[in-house]
Amino acid sequence: MTYTQLAVLGVVVAVLLDLAVLRVGLLRRRAFWTGYAIIVFFQLLTNGWLTGREIVTYDPAATLSSGQVVLLGDWRVLFAPVEDLMFGFALVLLALDLWVGWGRQGVDREPYADGPWQRRRDAREARAAQQDQAAQRARNARP
Amino acid sequence: MAEELRQFAYLGVLVLVLLTTLPLELYLGVRVWRRPRRLALTVLPVVAVFVVWDLYAIDRGHWDFDPAQTVGVLLFGTLPVEELLFFLVVPVAAIMTLEAVRVVRRWPVGDEATPAPRTHGGEQ
Numbered sequence: 001m002t003y004t005q006l007a008v009l010g011v012v013v014a015v016l017l018d019l020a021v022l023r024v025g026l027l028r029r030r031a032f033w034t035g036y037a038i039i040v041f042f043q044l045l046t047n048g049w050l051t052g053r054e055i056v057t058y059d060p061a062a063t064l065s066s067g068q069v070v071l072l073g074d075w076r077v078l079f080a081p082v083e084d085l086m087f088g089f090a091l092v093l094l095a096l097d098l099w100v101g102w103g104r105q106g107v108d109r110e111p112y113a114d115g116p117w118q119r120r121r122d123a124r125e126a127r128a129a130q131q132d133q134a135a136q137r138a139r140n141a142r143p
Numbered sequence: 144m145a146e147e148l149r150q151f152a153y154l155g156v157l158v159l160v161l162l163t164t165l166p167l168e169l170y171l172g173v174r175v176w177r178r179p180r181r182l183a184l185t186v187l188p189v190v191a192v193f194v195v196w197d198l199y200a201i202d203r204g205h206w207d208f209d210p211a212q213t214v215g216v217l218l219f220g221t222l223p224v225e226e227l228l229f230f231l232v233v234p235v236a237a238i239m240t241l242e243a244v245r246v247v248r249r250w251p252v253g254d255e256a257t258p259a260p261r262t263h264g265g266e267q
Contacts, residue, residue: 003205006196024253031250035241042236046156055153055212062205088233091193095234096241098185103254108181110256113246115172 003062007083010090017097024097024104036092043088048078058083152212153225157232164236173242175235185238190230197226 001009018027026032050056051069060067063083064075075082103109167173175182200206201221208223216224245252 003200006200006205010196026253029250029252031241031244031248031252034248034250035237035244038240038244039237042160046160049156050153053152053209053212055209056206057209058206059204062200062203091189091230091233092237094192095185095189095237098188099181099234099238099241100252100254102181102184107184108178109254111174113172113242114174115168115170115246117170118172118246 003058003081003083004064007086007090011086014090014093014097018093022097022101024100026093026096026100032096035096036089039092040085040088043085044078044080047080047084047088051076051081051084052079146211149212150214153208153223154214154228157225157228160232160236164239167239167243171243171246173239173246175239175242182235182238186231186234189234190227193230194222194227197222197230 015027018024051058052071054069057069058065058067058081063081065081066074068074069079070076071079077085168176198219198221208226213223213225218224218227241252244250
């Protein structure tokens, strides 16, 4: 099989796993697509480095691209063949499905956030709630 | 690039990915590195599948690696060690990104112990 065929197959298998086999259903979640948008941006950068510098080279017979390393066009995006985007999508979706799948099984499910940023937000929200309550009390106390 | 640095052209990118995602663990507190059991159970099957794909692709000549820009450690005789590390680093970075989105936006991803309250009509 060519890289093109394998890449399409990889995406199909990952999608089927997500929707029908593992039934994690990340493809239906806003969190997944938002995360993927961030991931694909960085993938284009790192992949652009790997392919633009020809650290990795591809057989033109196995890809849609004619083999010339161009920034955009000829089935390449930021130097990388489009097949790499499909490869990356399958890799990322499979990994995230397994991660969420294990969480659903109860493996290391919680806690899932405890950083300084999180604590600061919690404190901010607690303060806002207190102020709300105080304002409410003040309103109610009025004759 | 100096010749001795050139061999780290691939490995260096992987280190950069690890370093740039580290604040997600330390500052956002996504707790990906601190759930090693779940992380291992997730990453190991991914590594297995994609190493097989990689070995097949190398065997069939789909892609090739520049010996001058890799450190030169080959697994199974053909697979640059960077490729194996890629299949470890990229899933970790992807998981950290998903967890970061979950933390910041409070959107559920499907493993919550109790279904998240659906406040604004169908935000999944």
